[in-house]
Amino acid sequence: xxxxxxxxxxxxxxxxxxVFHRAKIGLPYKGLxxxxxxxxxxxxxxxxxxxxxxxxxxxxxxxxxxxxIPVEILDLFLEALATGADLAIASRYVAGxxxxxxxxxxxxxxVYRFVVHALVPTDIKDTQCGGKMYTAEAAKNxxxxxxLDGFAFDAEVLFLAKRAGYRVREIPFALRQRNxxxxxxxxxxxxxxxxxxxxxxNALRGVYGR
Numbered sequence: 001x002x003x004x005x006x007x008x009x010x011x012x013x014x015x016x017x018x019v020f021h022r023a024k025i026g027l028p029y030k031g032l033x034x035x036x037x038x039x040x041x042x043x044x045x046x047x048x049x050x051x052x053x054x055x056x057x058x059x060x061x062x063x064x065x066x067x068x069i070p071v072e073i074l075d076l077f078l079e080a081l082a083t084g085a086d087l088a089i090a091s092r093y094v095a096g097x098x099x100x101x102x103x104x105x106x107x108x109x110x111v112y113r114f115v116v117h118a119l120v121p122t123d124i125k126d127t128q129c130g131g132k133m134y135t136a137e138a139a140k141n142x143x144x145x146x147x148l149d150g151f152a153f154d155a156e157v158l159f160l161a162k163r164a165g166y167r168v169r170e171i172p173f174a175l176r177q178r179n180x181x182x183x184x185x186x187x188x189x190x191x192x193x194x195x196x197x198x199x200x201x202n203a204l205r206g207v208y209g210r
Contacts, residue, residue, distance in 0.1 A: 045153025
């Protein structure tokens with residue numbers, strides 16, 4: 001079996017790229033390739049889109065670089081795709097999930113989740129977790145059409161997936177998150193909420209096509 005590990009670096013100013021290069025020294029090279037995409041800072045959505053469109057394998061998975069979503073979930077993702085799903089996504093709101101995070105992060109997540117469900121119908125309980133697997137066909141199709149560069153790209157992609165009739169399966173997992181978040185709720189929330197309105201506006205204007 002062959003696979004690639006691709007790091008999409010959104011113009012970071014920290015040691016993410018160095019950590020990636022050091023970590024791969026201790027990892028096997030047989031059947032694996034490692035690639036670093038150095039990107040200008042545009043936002044998480046732009047970085048994930050660049051990574052997805054550059055990826056060469058099938059299926060395609062993305063995980064946040066802090067690995068808050070445990071890599072062991074990949075086996076469950078693969079099982080979901082093998083049994084008919086086009087997308088498998090980590091979910092904090094399905095039976096079997098365990099969530100251990102500060103109360104204020106729960107509140108932030110619950111408020112945003114409520115707004116997503118009100119503005120962008122996806123039939124998905126959790127659009128925002130940083131762990132998803134796609135068939136290559138679904139990934140290339142969806143990310144070729146999505147437009148948002150910020151954090152709302154997840155909701156946009158799943159909105160497009162519903163419109164296209166792709167089958168999405170939510171996978172429970174254990175989330176233990178005690179480190180600081182890169183999201184500043186007061187600073188970032190206006191743009192995040194604006195982008196949710198923009199998804200509906202784009203759909204009405206025919207930006208996403210059919």
